[in-house]
Amino acid sequence: MSDFEDLQKLLRLKRYEQPPEGYYERFAESFKERQRGEMLRQSSRSLLVERVSTWMWSSGTKRWLYVGGATTALLAAGYYFASGGTDVAPDASTQQPLPREAR
Amino acid sequence: MSAEPPVTALAPAAASGAAQDDAALVERARQGDTTAFDELVVKYTPRLYGLIYHMTSNREDTHDLLQEVFAKAYRSLKRFQGRSAFYTWIYSIAVNMTLNHLRKRGRHRKLSLDDLDLAIENDEEFIEATSKSDPVREANLHELQQRLNAAMQRLSENHRTVVTMHDIQGLPHGEIARILGISEGTVRSRLFYAHQQLQNFLEEFRR
Incomplete structure (x- = not known):
């Protein structure tokens, strides 16, 4: 028998490398659970989006004014705190000491 | 198993x-x-x-x-x-x-050799199918199989892929070409090169 035939025979024997008994059934079950879990998460997320959009569309102009007002207030507060933060001096205790030659 | x-x-x-x-x-x-x-x-x-x-x-x-x-x-x-x-x-x-x-x-x-899963050496069905109650042959075959697994890992990913699909899984060249999106000629040349490499690796073991 040639070297090539030997090699092909050896490679064919690798087909016998199988997972433990019952693995395929367990795999199918665990995949099913994972898939159903993902679907459940997706449907609860889409339910939330649907409810929020229903509330938004079904509500009158008054509610829209509340939402607009709250958004403006949040943006103003954000701007106030962001611009105030740049003036704060760095804490001296966290600064590195100057090297001896630079003193 | x-x-x-x-x-x-x-x-x-x-x-x-x-x-x-x-x-x-x-x-x-x-x-x-x-x-x-x-x-x-x-x-x-x-x-x-x-x-x-x-x-x-x-x-x-x-x-x-x-x-x-x-x-x-x-x-x-x-x-x-x-x-x-x-x-x-x-x-x-x-x-x-x-x-x-x-x-x-x-x-x-x-990847080190320790990471390779060489489970076949304990596979009773494999032993029965290959040993025919010859302990020396069985031991040699196991060692050769381990060498083959290690040699497979020394192939490039593309070469290992065609060897797996054709020699182990028995897929025809045309099907492999369709799956990988390459020509049948490329499949054949990759197989040819991979076989040469594997034979060389196994030859080292025989010496």
Whole structure:
């Protein structure tokens, strides 16, 4: 028998490398659970989006004014705190000491 | 170890019938019938397990990749046009995901021989099929098989892929070409080169 035939025979024997008994059934079950879990998460997320959009569309102009007002207030507060933060001096205790030659 | 017979590629006639069955299952799954996709998972798990396992030589990686392959296939089912058989399509997903995984693994760490899963040396069915009550032959064969597994890991990912699909799983050249998106000539030349490499590696063992 040639070297090539030997090699092909050896490679064919690798087909016998199988997972433990019952693995395929367990795999199918665990995949099913994972898939159903993902679907459940997706449907609860889409339910939330649907409810929020229903509330938004079904509500009158008054509610829209509340939402607009709250958004403006949040943006103003954000701007106030962001611009105030740049003036704060760095804490001296966290600064590195100057090297001896630079003193 | 399982006593089930090894899973290999389908014969052409059976493959054509299987493709029609798959098309019906895919259509049902696309319309939201999750049990139809469950059937496809049950049907293709053994074949895809073999493909991924022989490419990675690691059972944990195989399990994780297999989960990801089916999850991706399910998510992409709406985009599956049916221009190729489901079998070809899901094989392509599995090959691409496994190659990506191997490239990432190669970047992070070099695989040592200890990482290789050489479970076959304890496989009773394998021993029975090959030893014929000859302990010396059995020992030699096991050592040769271990060498072969190690030699497989020394091949490049592209060469290991065609050896796995053709020599181990029994897929014809044309099918491999369709799955990998390359010409049949490229499949043949990769196989030729891979066989030469493997023979050289095994020759080192014989000396």
